[in-house]
Amino acid sequence: MVKQERAARTRWLLIQAAAEAFVQKGFTRASIAAISRQAGVSNGALHFHFETKDALADAVEQSAAAALRRMLPDGESGDGALQRLVDASHRLMNGLDRDVVVRAGFALSGSPARRRAGLGLRGQWQDWVESVLRDAAADGSLADGVSPADAATVVVAATVGFEVLGTGSRTWIARERLTRFWELVLPRLSRPGVLRELDIRGADPQGDRRGKRLP
């Protein structure tokens, strides 16, 4: 490997090991020494990349935020706003399940040791949900009498709940659980004509639809 590649790989290993430690032990109890050991990197190399544990946590949050952005479909996808919301929620749960960096990024945004001016992952997710639900209101797919703000309250609270409860038991972030949530909630949020077209299981990673409709 050339030098730059090696540096990028070391950085990646450190971020993975730090994310694992933050999830297992929490930010405050995670030790820099254990993180460098876990990453198979010397303490010196760690400090070359990250001056402090806070800098390491910043990098985990940034990496998780980048992963989150990749999960959020934009209007170009050709899908309606509510379908984009359903798809993004499934991708988020899948990301929380598979990627320790995403899990750690969300957990850090709730840590008292890390509360800061910025939005954090939960705040970024909330912002996106609110904006896609405003799109849904604008294109007429929200049910009569449902405001985007109220719909966002339900969706943000429940998905943050799944995320938090998922750290204790993975069944909370399983696809079936989220699908049942949408099955219950979407008929209240969506105009009937839109509802019948929605795929509530979300697209798979290749973008192919699973094609589960509401009964």
Added chain:
Amino acid sequence: MVKQERAARTRWLLIQAAAEAFVQKGFTRASIAAISRQAGVSNGALHFHFETKDALADAVEQSAAAALRRMLPDGESGDGALQRLVDASHRLMNGLDRDVVVRAGFALSGSPARRRAGLGLRGQWQDWVESVLRDAAADGSLADGVSPADAATVVVAATVGFEVLGTGSRTWIARERLTRFWELVLPRLSRPGVLRELDIRGADPQGDRRGKRLP
């Protein structure tokens, strides 16, 4: 004050101060010395009551669990199961808003430093929600095709979400927010005849109904 009263008062002050510290700084960063200072109690007196910080956190959790139990109406109240659920959810948000011990108890149940065999506050809340929704299914107040387990998924995830988001911004645990949640969700969970009778703003602390019906 007689000696016993003084001891009970000291214990109470320590639990309050510890709860405040756990919420502000997190369990790991909260310092025993700062807690005894905040409580206006000597370090020696603290150690007389609580041998370790874990023992102090246990006491906070037990105190929060007792407060939670007092919020949960039983069948004796004469209200139906769904009304009991709505009332309990409002009491919980109100408790989180007003009582730092309740806030700390819930936060501790999600702390990696404190994950243990027991249920924790979130688990106890989940258990109760599941049981009251089984009661609702048994007395025929759940809507057709809605299982108690699916209803519990929505309610537990959303209320835990409110609790967690409420640590960042109190608007998440405001009565209006929860009322809007029930307004959206109850029409899917409840049989129409039951729905019309539900007071979605919950009873006030004196047990008097606020009497807001669904539109």
